Amino acid sequence: MTRPADFWNSAYDNDTAPWVIGEPQPAIVAVERAGEIQGRILEPGCGAGEHTILLTRLGYDVLGVDLSPSAIDQARANAAAHGVPQVNFAVADALALGDDPAFAGNPPGSAPAFDTIVDSALFHVFGTDPESRAAYVAGLHTVCKPGGVLHLLALSDAEPGFGPRISDAVIRESFTTGWELERLDPTRYRGRVTAGVAEQAATLAVSPDGLVDVAAWIARIRRL
Numbered sequence: 179m180t181r182p183a184d185f186w187n188s189a190y191d192n193d194t195a196p197w198v199i200g201e202p203q204p205a206i207v208a209v210e211r212a213g214e215i216q217g218r219i220l221e222p223g224c225g226a227g228e229h230t231i232l233l234t235r236l237g238y239d240v241l242g243v244d245l246s247p248s249a250i251d252q253a254r255a256n257a258a259a260h261g262v263p264q265v266n267f268a269v270a271d272a273l274a275l276g277d278d279p280a281f282a283g284n285p286p287g288s289a290p291a292f293d294t295i296v297d298s299a300l301f302h303v304f305g306t307d308p309e310s311r312a313a314y315v316a317g318l319h320t321v322c323k324p325g326g327v328l329h330l331l332a333l334s335d336a337e338p339g340f341g342p343r344i345s346d347a348v349i350r351e352s353f354t355t356g357w358e359l360e361r362l363d364p365t366r367y368r369g370r371v372t373a374g375v376a377e378q379a380a381t382l383a384v385s386p387d388g389l390v391d392v393a394a395w396i397a398r399i400r401r402l
Contacts, residue, residue, distance in 0.1 A: 180273070180303070180310045186246035189374075195225070196340065196369045198252075199389060202228045203298050205365045205396050209329050210236065214398065217293025220281070220321065222272040223300030227253025227265065233296075234265045241292075243270035272300060273313045276320030287320045295321075295328040299367065301352075302332040305344035311352055319356050322401040328357075330397040333367055339392035340369065340378035349397055358400045367394035 189195040206229050209215060215238065221230050224242030226249060233240045234257075242265070244250055250267050257265040276282050283289025295318055304311035318328060335343035346362055353359050371379045371388050384390045 180307060183245050183247065186244075187248040190226070190246060190248035190252050194372045194374050196372045196375045197299050198226045199368055199370050200228070201368075202232045203331060203368055205331050205367065205394065206296060206298055206329070207232070209296075209396070214327070214329065215294050215296070217323075217326070218291060219294045219296060220275075220292040221296045221298070222270075222275065222318075223297065223303075224253060224267065225249050225298075227256050227267060229296055229298055230267065231257050231260055231262050231265055235260070235262050241266045241268065243268050243272070243275075245269070245271050273310060273317065276317035278321075281321040290321050290323045290326070292322050293326045295326070297328065298331045299333065299341075301330055301349075302342050302344045305332075305342050305348055311348075315352050315357075319401060324401060326401045327360075328353075328397075328399040328401065330395070330399060331365070331367065332395050332397075334364065334393040334395050336364065337393045338378075338381055340375040340382075343393075344395075346395055349395060353397075353399050356402050358402055359397065360400055361396075361398040363396050365394050365396040366391040 219240040221242040224230050224244050230240050230242030247269050250269050253267050276286050281291050333341050333343040368391050382390045
């Protein structure tokens with residue numbers, strides 16, 4: 179079962195979100211530096227906006243969306259603090275992206291709006307919910323242009339960690355019809371140890387500033 183907006187709002191309002199680290203994920207930075215991001219970009223589940231802000235500063239046309247109004251408020255505040263006020267953010271349900279004519283055209287799928295999608299730690303939230311996962315993947319397909327690319331960073335169950343961790347099989351099985359999985363590699367995801375994950379993180383190597391790098395997957399998936 180997916181979480182309601184109030185659940186995510188609470189994580190931002192109370193500063194308990196372990197995924198808010200005050201900087202972009204190194205794995206996403208590496209993707210950009212490799213020249214793998216182009217065209218118009220969507221970041222679903224943008225959270226506090228670190229990647230949308232980074233990519234906007236670098237000159238990309240980016241839209242960051244999140245289900246949580248509190249996340250979007252924080253993202254806009256972060257953009258202003260970083261001197262990038264022109265960043266585009268919106269409140270939107272990642273499970274209903276394909277129903278939005280601004281993203282998918284009317285009828286849905288007639289005019290997909292995005293060349294690149296950057297998913298940093300959203301897909302794995304649906305890892306144990308096949309129905310939501312399928313709806314999310316279908317929505318991504320509807321809003322991504324043919325030939326466009328999804329870059330997916332998700333927590334891995336390959337070793338101890340925290341949060342909703344998934345196997346590589348979940349990624350492989352989810353992106354079949356209409357997609358081509360071009361690359362799927364192990365990587366690391368940087369998180370912050372907060373009260374909500376302290377017990378799960380008890381055996382992990384935590385830096386003095388409370389950050390920890392855990393196992394993750396990074397995938398490059400092309401929309402056919």
